[in-house]
Amino acid sequence: MFCVQCEHTIRTPQGDAGCSYARGMCGKTGEVSDLQDMLVHLLQAVSTYAVAARKLGIVDAEIDNYAPQAFFSTLTNVNFDADRIIDFSRRAEAYRNDLRRRYEAACAAQGVTPEALPPAAHYKLPDAKTVMLSDALQFALNRQKKEVGEDVIGLRLLCLYGLKGAAAYMEHARVLGQTDAEVAGKYHEFMAFLGTQPTDMGALFQCAMDIGKLNYRIMAMLDKGETETFGHPEPTRVNTVPVKGKAILVSGHDLHDLELILQQSEGKGINVFTHGEMLPAHAYPAFKKYPHLVGNYGTAWQNQQKEFAAFPGSIVMTSNCIIDPNVGQYGARIFTRSIVGWPGVTHIDDNDFSAAIDAALEQPGFTEDAAPVYTTTGFARNALMGAAPAVIEQVKAGNIKHFFLIGGCDGDKSERTYFTDLAKAVPQDALVLTLACGKFRFNTLEFGEINGIPRFLDIGQCNDAYSAIQLALALADAFECGVNELPLSLVLSWFEQKAIVVLLTLLSLGIKDIRVGPTAPGFLTPNLVGVLNQQFGLRLISNVEDDLKEMLAA
Amino acid sequence: MNAIAEHHLFWQGETPLTCISRTEETHDTATFELAAPSAQFFDFLPGQFVSVGAAIDGKTLWRAYSISSSPTRPETLSITVKRVAGGRVSNWLLDNVQPGVELPALAPAGDFALRPDDVAGSVALFSSGCGITPMMSMTRWLLENRADTEIHFFHSARSEDDFIFRQELRAMAEAHANLKLHLFLTQPQGRMSCHHGRLDAGRVQSLLPEGAGIRAYLCGQEHYMDSVSDWLCAAGVPESAIHRENFAPVAADVSVGVPVSAERFSLNVPAFGKTAEIAEGELLLDVLEREGLPIIGACRTGVCGSCKCKVAAGEVDSGSALPLTPEEIEAGYVLACSSVAKGDLVIEL
Numbered sequence: 001m002f003c004v005q006c007e008h009t010i011r012t013p014q015g016d017a018g019c020s021y022a023r024g025m026c027g028k029t030g031e032v033s034d035l036q037d038m039l040v041h042l043l044q045a046v047s048t049y050a051v052a053a054r055k056l057g058i059v060d061a062e063i064d065n066y067a068p069q070a071f072f073s074t075l076t077n078v079n080f081d082a083d084r085i086i087d088f089s090r091r092a093e094a095y096r097n098d099l100r101r102r103y104e105a106a107c108a109a110q111g112v113t114p115e116a117l118p119p120a121a122h123y124k125l126p127d128a129k130t131v132m133l134s135d136a137l138q139f140a141l142n143r144q145k146k147e148v149g150e151d152v153i154g155l156r157l158l159c160l161y162g163l164k165g166a167a168a169y170m171e172h173a174r175v176l177g178q179t180d181a182e183v184a185g186k187y188h189e190f191m192a193f194l195g196t197q198p199t200d201m202g203a204l205f206q207c208a209m210d211i212g213k214l215n216y217r218i219m220a221m222l223d224k225g226e227t228e229t230f231g232h233p234e235p236t237r238v239n240t241v242p243v244k245g246k247a248i249l250v251s252g253h254d255l256h257d258l259e260l261i262l263q264q265s266e267g268k269g270i271n272v273f274t275h276g277e278m279l280p281a282h283a284y285p286a287f288k289k290y291p292h293l294v295g296n297y298g299t300a301w302q303n304q305q306k307e308f309a310a311f312p313g314s315i316v317m318t319s320n321c322i323i324d325p326n327v328g329q330y331g332a333r334i335f336t337r338s339i340v341g342w343p344g345v346t347h348i349d350d351n352d353f354s355a356a357i358d359a360a361l362e363q364p365g366f367t368e369d370a371a372p373v374y375t376t377t378g379f380a381r382n383a384l385m386g387a388a389p390a391v392i393e394q395v396k397a398g399n400i401k402h403f404f405l406i407g408g409c410d411g412d413k414s415e416r417t418y419f420t421d422l423a424k425a426v427p428q429d430a431l432v433l434t435l436a437c438g439k440f441r442f443n444t445l446e447f448g449e450i451n452g453i454p455r456f457l458d459i460g461q462c463n464d465a466y467s468a469i470q471l472a473l474a475l476a477d478a479f480e481c482g483v484n485e486l487p488l489s490l491v492l493s494w495f496e497q498k499a500i501v502v503l504l505t506l507l508s509l510g511i512k513d514i515r516v517g518p519t520a521p522g523f524l525t526p527n528l529v530g531v532l533n534q535q536f537g538l539r540l541i542s543n544v545e546d547d548l549k550e551m552l553a554a
Numbered sequence: 555m556n557a558i559a560e561h562h563l564f565w566q567g568e569t570p571l572t573c574i575s576r577t578e579e580t581h582d583t584a585t586f587e588l589a590a591p592s593a594q595f596f597d598f599l600p601g602q603f604v605s606v607g608a609a610i611d612g613k614t615l616w617r618a619y620s621i622s623s624s625p626t627r628p629e630t631l632s633i634t635v636k637r638v639a640g641g642r643v644s645n646w647l648l649d650n651v652q653p654g655v656e657l658p659a660l661a662p663a664g665d666f667a668l669r670p671d672d673v674a675g676s677v678a679l680f681s682s683g684c685g686i687t688p689m690m691s692m693t694r695w696l697l698e699n700r701a702d703t704e705i706h707f708f709h710s711a712r713s714e715d716d717f718i719f720r721q722e723l724r725a726m727a728e729a730h731a732n733l734k735l736h737l738f739l740t741q742p743q744g745r746m747s748c749h750h751g752r753l754d755a756g757r758v759q760s761l762l763p764e765g766a767g768i769r770a771y772l773c774g775q776e777h778y779m780d781s782v783s784d785w786l787c788a789a790g791v792p793e794s795a796i797h798r799e800n801f802a803p804v805a806a807d808v809s810v811g812v813p814v815s816a817e818r819f820s821l822n823v824p825a826f827g828k829t830a831e832i833a834e835g836e837l838l839l840d841v842l843e844r845e846g847l848p849i850i851g852a853c854r855t856g857v858c859g860s861c862k863c864k865v866a867a868g869e870v871d872s873g874s875a876l877p878l879t880p881e882e883i884e885a886g887y888v889l890a891c892s893s894v895a896k897g898d899l900v901i902e903l
Contacts, residue, residue: 010858012877021660021853022568022616025860030568137564305848306826327848 001033002140004522005161006076007411007495017522018142026077027324034136035085036074040160041123041139042092043071044195047188048121049099052114054185056106063095064184065174067191068167073339075164076496077301077321081341086129093125120195148199150525155204156194157523158500162208163190165501166215169222169463171339172319175256176225183221186214205531212504219466219505223381230255231285232382233460238282239295240444241370243271247313248360249297251275251304253461254318255284257337261316262290264353270313270360273297275304276321276437280460283378296375299440300410308334312366314359316348320496333359375443379433379457381467385474390453391431392478395487399450402430402552403475403488405468407459408438408502408516409495415518416441419493421544427552431455433471436462438493465502469509483511489551490514491541494521507536513554517541562628563594565661568607573655574630579718582637583684585622586651587630588659595628600695601667601688601771601799604631605855607658608643608650614658617643618855618874620687620773620799621662622719624694631662634718636684640835663857664876666771666799668692673700674769674795678762680753680782682710682774686718688799689773693723697730706762710738710753710778714745736761758785773799819868820898823847832895838863838870839890848903849890856892863890868899 003009004018008025011017022030046067053059070088073079107114126132137143141160145153170187173179190211198204227233248270250258258281262272271294274281279296281287298307301321308315309328318337325331325342335356336347346355379387394400404426406419423432423442432447432455439458447456459467476483492503494516506514513536520529520540532538541547563569571588578584590596598604604621607614623632635647651657666688668677677696679689686709696703707727711717717737724746727735737748738757749757762768770786772779779798786796817834821841826848832841839861842849852860856874865886874892875883 010852010860012859019852019858019860020565021858021860023850023852023860025850025852027850140564143564324848327846329846 001028001030002142003028003033004141004157005164005497007409007413007519007521008076009522011519011522028080029082031133032080032082032085034133034139035082035089035129037139037141038125038132038136039070039085039089039092040074041120041195042089042096042125043067044191045121045123046092046096046099047191048117048195049096049103050188051185051192052117053099053103053106054188056103056110056112058099058102058106059181059185060095060099061179061181061184063099064181064188065179066091066095067184068170068187069174069339071164071167071191072171072319073341075168075320075498077323078319078339079341080322081343082129083343084341084347086132089125089132096121118196120197144197148197151527152199152201152204154523154525154528155201155208156198158504158521158528159190159204159207159211160194161497161521161523162211162215162501162504163187163194165497165499166211166218168319168498169215169218169501172253172463173218173222173225175254175338176222176229178221178225180217180221183214183217186210190214208504209508211501212506212508215501215505216466216469216509219463219502222463223466226255226284227381230259230281230287233280233283233378233380234285235376235383235454236283236288236378237374237376238274238279239372240297240375241295241373242297242366242368243273243294244366244369246270246360246363246365247273247297247311248356249273249275249308249311249313249315250278250318251301251315252318252320252337252340253277253463254338255281255287257316257318259286260351261353261356262287262293265292265357265360266290268357268361270357271295271365275307275315276301276440277461278318279375280377280380280458280464283380283460300437302410302412313363314356316353316356333363335359373444375458376454376456377443377458377460379454379467380460380464381470384457384459384467384471387453388471388474388478392475394451394453395475395479400429400431400453401487402427403433403486404430404551405433405435405488405490405492406438406442407433407435407462407465408493409462409499410437410440410493411495411518413518416493418517418541418544419491422491422548425544425548428455431457433457433459433468435459435464435468436499462498462502465505469506472511483509484513489554491547491551492516493518507532507538511536513537513539515539515541515547515551561595562597563590568658568660570656571606571631571659573651573653573657575653576651579634580636580716580720582648582716583634583718584648585632585634586647587623587632588657589630593629596625596631596662597628598625598631598662599667599669600625600691602662602664602691603688604633604662605660605853605857606633606643606647607660608646610642610646615643616660616854618663618857620691622687622690624691624698626695626698634684634687634690636718660853660855660857664799666773666797668695668771670699673703674767675702676704676706676763676768678706678708678768678770678786678791680708680770680772680774680779682778683716684718685774685778685799687773689771690719690723692771693726693733697726697733701730701732703732704763705733706736706768707733708736708738708753708758708761708782710740710774713739713741714743714748720746753782753785755785755788758782759789762786762789762791769795769797771797771799819895821845821895822898822900823903824866824900825903832899835894837891838888838893838895838899838901842890842901842903851891854891856889859889861890862887864888864902866900866902869896870894870899871896 859877
């Protein structure tokens with residue numbers, strides 16, 4: 001195996017990065033990793049034919065939806081089940097063959113000579129897993145490192161991992177009925193391009209920026225899907241401690257699944273808790289009508305083996321992040337959905353959550369109410385826009401001098417205490433905006449207000465970076481300046497590929513001087529980090545004191 | 555689908571290697587010559603090791619072995635394995651592997667190696683027992699590629715019969731004037747010329763050539779390397795020129811077998827409210843996994859660092875600390891896959 005897509009990847013003291021042994025740091029086996037490489041290869045073949053077919057007017061919505069969904073299964077902490085990865089691959093091959101047949105028929109009908117597509121587009125999936133694994137050697141992402149150099153490999157991976165994050169958001173949007181043939185076409189173009197094993201660094205860099213731009217559109221689609229389906233989030237206080245009674249915990253990003261669970265568990269004496277990235281759900285009007293949605297349990301994903309083990313009910317993982325449920329022995333009461341998978345864990349394929357509900361009823365539930373501890377969420381696009389005039393007024397009056405966006409994915413490295421320390425250290429005349437699961441490092445701290453405006457504003461999930469961008473644009477408009485001239489500092493924590501594509505989006509919008517941490521992605525070489533620093537002022541976090549001084553002086 | 559196959563083996567996780575020959579080196583040591591699939595070439599540095607898997611009782615146990623062959627002969631890769639009391643993998647290899655047997659292996663690794671672009675004009679190799687294996691790879695490579703490098707090879711063994719590679723090494727010393735072989739036997743049988751008894755400070759001082767620029771490589775038991783290191787420093791060799799193999803595969807191998815009579819210690823992981831029992835000689839990783847605690851054993855041979863954990867209280871014996879930084883070691887971090895308990899332990903994950 002070779003996998004370097006997450007922040008947790010193995011790094012040697014000599015600076016080499018990447019999981020390349022029998023198991024990755026996420027727990028993914030070498031076998032699953034290799035099969036995922038093979039799936040990615042097949043999905044590139046699908047996209048190669050999708051691009052060719054589109055030129056002849058063939059657009060297949062089913063395939064357009066499937067391709068990013070299957071790609072999402074290879075994201076960090078999503079699917080660890082070899083059999084399901086093979087199933088995804090077989091379906092990808094079938095779609096590729098179907099597109100090829102229709103493309104060749106269209107060529108014949110229109111008197112067009114079929115394009116000479118690269119040999120990789122014709123790969124035939126073997127019957128036996130052993131042969132697949134032997135073939136997988138050819139699909140290793142670092143295979144050509146000696147020939148093309150580590151900078152080219154690094155740029156390819158920046159694009160591939162960024163596109164993977166964008167594919168995940170496409171799938172989240174699709175679940176809410178938001179699809180766009182043009183967006184799908186661009187996805188296929190990028191995927192097909194990466195399938196050609198490009199070596200032109202300029203073209204790869206441009207591809208990375210274009211993926212960032214595409215993701216801006218996708219985040220807008222997702223925002224539309226969420227707000228049209230569930231209403232605009234409103235600032236909402238959420239209890240973060242146990243409530244007495246039977247319990248179901250819903251984790252991941254998929255609000256649609258949460259709604260189904262709330263509907264199906266209604267009147268059964270079960271309390272529903274959100275976990276991790278599901279916390280912002282409490283702020284959507286559509287969920288406020290469910291009194292049995294009682295709070296949020298636990299913190300960020302990396303603590304789940306301890307927190308889920310202690311949760312006295314059932315757990316549903318609607319999307320990433322899942323980690324080994326056998327640690328903590330809760331494998332029998334956790335359920336996966338959609339593209340999520342873990343060998344031996346019950347997968348809910350249709351919209352019937354009765355298995356998870358029954359499992360919750362069999363568990364003891366919480367025996368006591370804990371004294372409430374609250375966090376506030378729901379400062380998404382509309383709430384922020386509604387507050388913008390008051391915020392602008394306070395800025396003009398000199399009461400708000402700086403904005404910090406501190407957010408992104410959490411992880412278990414000790415260096416991540418930086419983000420807590422930074423949130424605590426920002427001056428009292430500054431606002432702290434946050435999003436994604438990185439917030440759990442500081443979202444129960446007391447930040448207070450500035451003349452009625454809360455100093456701590458939880459925007460929502462990672463994809464709600466879209467809302468943060470809207471606020472920044474509104475402020476820039478009000479102050480008649482560019483976003484980079486605003487007293488706004490972005491400090492992002494990253495772990496997986498959604499964070500990568502959000503970063504690409506910000507860079508593609510021209511936003512500069514972003515700080516990222518706790519470490520640079522393992523696939524970015526020092527040269528590439530240097531280029532990003534030169535072009536965008538992108539830099540790694542150092543220490544809170546120095547960084548804060550620099551950010552406030554900017 | 556071999557259109558893009560390369561001549562050199564591209565390691566990707568476990569790769570099956572086939573034993574193509576077996577040579578009995580001594581009464582308890584054999585060299586296994588391994589070939590890659592599709593006759594691909596190996597790419598490694600002289601001195602590095604390779605991790606090999608052995609399917610024992612339904613479980614694949616992984617151990618690292620220094621490569622004894624030279625990268626100048628890339629068609630095959632050899633490991634030389636010595637039988638040790640309680641060494642499950644080493645003994646299994648010696649009992650079961652014959653030409654034709656396939657063994658899973660992981661890519662060569664390790665910093666204890668000669669860098670072709672940075673070889674000193676004078677090299678001192680110090681080994682004891684089966685610590686000779688990486689030295690053999692280095693010597694073979696040096697003789698074929700650096701005729702102008704002086705090699706001072708100090709090897710310690712119990713007797714002529716325990717001297718691994720005795721014929722080849724002596725033949726090489728006769729054929730190459732730049733190879734000076736200094737053999738130390740504690741129980742000489744009189745069949746070959748050697749120094750009687752153990753290596754000591756005085757002998758190092760007198761046998762080591764004078765002058766700056768010598769670089770020393772040490773492989774053997776911890777106490778042997780500690781002593782040699784002290785003697786070299788006393789002889790004026792700067793610490794920065796002394797390189798030690800910090801990996802002790804034999805220690806890790808022995809630790810697998812836990813006798814019924816082994817002493818039992820307590821293992822406490824407070825963050826998870828877990829207390830368990832760990833037997834003397836039992837690998838920390840095995841116990842943590844058995845107790846369902848969150849730890850990843852990716853390479854299981856002390857190479858990758860995935861099973862890094864902190865010993866908050868108690869003491870362990872560690873066979874490898876390869877991927878740990880000096881700061882981490884100072885802070886109490888160890889590799890669970892390469893550590894055994896010396897008493898009660900408190901572990902932080």
